[in-house]
Amino acid sequence: MASEGITDSRGYKPFLPMVLSYMASSGSLVLGSVAQLLTFSILARWLGVHEFSAFVAITAVANIAVHLCGLGAMESLVRRVARDHAIYPQMLGHNILLTAASGLVLVLIGAGVLPIFFTLSPDPVTNFVVIALMLITNIVLVRIIVLIEQIFIAHSDFSSANKVVVAFAVARTVAAALACIVFGVSTIASWAIWQFVCHVLLAAVCMRAIGGLGEPRYCILREELPQGLYFSIPFILRALRQNADLLVLSLVTTAEIVSSYSVARRMLESSYLSVEALNRLIYPGSARVSAAGLHHALQLVLRVLAAAIVISLAAAVTVFVLAPILPYLFGREYISLVGFVRILCWVVVPLAVWSVAVEALGASGYHAARAAVMGLGSIVGAGLAAWASWYAPPAGTFVSFYLIEIAMVVAAWGVFLRYVRRDRELAELDLPAGRAHEG
Known part of the structure; x- marks a missing residue:
């Protein structure tokens, strides 16, 4: 696959197939996002x-x-x-x-x-x-x-x-x-x-x-059952976290704020699709490259990180600029919508940064570590988002959003680099990497 060529090729030509694949992948997700909206x-x-x-x-x-x-x-x-x-x-x-x-x-x-x-x-x-x-x-x-x-x-x-x-x-x-x-x-x-x-x-x-x-x-x-659970549980916890702030806001503030905030959240999810397109393109190649150890995929992951930052910044700027047209789609009664979207749109950058690390852990089979990062982040994040939304709605909700995502960047990359070092040390000792047998 083209993505694998990133690790050992030079010049722009080896990147061309990957760029074309990304354009098609991101284009389909963006088109899908527009249709969903x-x-x-x-x-x-x-x-x-x-x-x-x-x-x-x-x-x-x-x-x-x-x-x-x-x-x-x-x-x-x-x-x-x-x-x-x-x-x-x-x-x-x-x-x-x-x-x-x-x-x-x-x-x-x-x-x-x-x-x-x-x-x-x-x-x-x-x-x-x-x-x-x-x-x-x-x-x-x-x-x-x-x-x-x-x-x-x-x-x-x-x-x-x-x-x-x-x-x-x-x-x-x-x-x-x-x-x-x-x-x-x-x-x-x-x-x-x-x-x-x-x-x-x-x-x-x-x-x-x-x-x-x-x-x-x-x-x-049977050997894939725990791996599958490790993979799915973080997403369940994350989904719970994503609804904690909405639930509390619905109890302590007006329906208009809750509605505008929910649409702003939908816009954030849509802007993240440009990064998701990159992750879905890289995932199979990362799985192959990291089969002999996560350290073999380090250069690939770092280049994906650089691309993800550029893509997420572009997505945030685009959403910020286009936010004023949203009331024409959803109705003038969404008074807070434009402001909420412009506040939340930048969250996609730290979200993109930590998603690269957890996707790399998943592709290499380190699902227990991946689940720990996403699961604990979601549990703590749900509590923080709920408390902040109750204490100072809606400003507290926005502050908690940024705090949670930045903390996830630190946690995800800390765990990723730890496993890179571990696999490199095992390789130097001529021992098999423990990706698939974390239990």
Whole structure:
């Protein structure tokens, strides 16, 4: 892969394939982000404040659960298949079994609990069905579609992976436009059906697209279970952290501030996609380069860091400049939106810096260390964000955001460099690196 050439090639020509791949990858994610933002604005306008707030709340719960669906098996597939394509049938079967089992449990739990807090229909049966449909859509079907994208990445077929990203975003936007603008859908109960059908059709097309890569061999690879959990738990904790400030703000401040802040957060996530595009491009190559020790990937990671800083700065500047157009998309009632977006947009820089280190730890198989950094950061961050949002909303929320991300930079790079030194010392002693056997 082109990314591997970074470690041993000179001149600009070896970088050209990687630059072109990045442009395609980032372009697909940015296009997907724009489509998601458009979908968000359509739903916000047509569903109305109360329906949209319930939709966002249920989706937030699903966004936490989706990281648990599959128990992290997706990352195992990318890492293992990138190193050896012959293991793909086993890894695919491993993913299907874990996704089906965990998805069923998560949907049943959510469908049993969420109706207690959300009434989307006066009829209890209809309320249960609507919530169940939303959970199936946003947990199981989303996981299937993302898994197929990752399968293409594991095979270094970034073109097909980009097509999945774009198709996913565009399909949801088209569904929202048809449902709300053309057919006048204005309730979650109606939108849930449109959303479900859209995801089913897209998942079917995506599954057909990977048919030529091989049939699954159904088995559970027990050695990958802890690795998968190490990978998924930090994302679950991070999702919890990302909702702590919103929850507290909803208790202590106005609906307009909460709404504007939630949109600003969505803009931050969108701007980070330019860095995510780089990480997803580098990940398979990093897995191969670091197979004999993390120290072999050090130069690659440092160059990725430099690129990530440049890209994140460019993304922050772009969001800052374009912020004034957001009220035209979401409505004039979002009075604080432009100011909030301009305050938060710079957070993407420290976020990009520490993400490079944790992605390198993941690619090298150091999932326990990666989980420790992200997990502890999320737990402490959730507490700090909640306290700051309660003590001095919303200024305290913004301050805590920056403090958390800067602390994550220090922690992630400290752990990364420690494991680089350890692998180098083991190599000098002619001992095997302990990446895959951290237990």
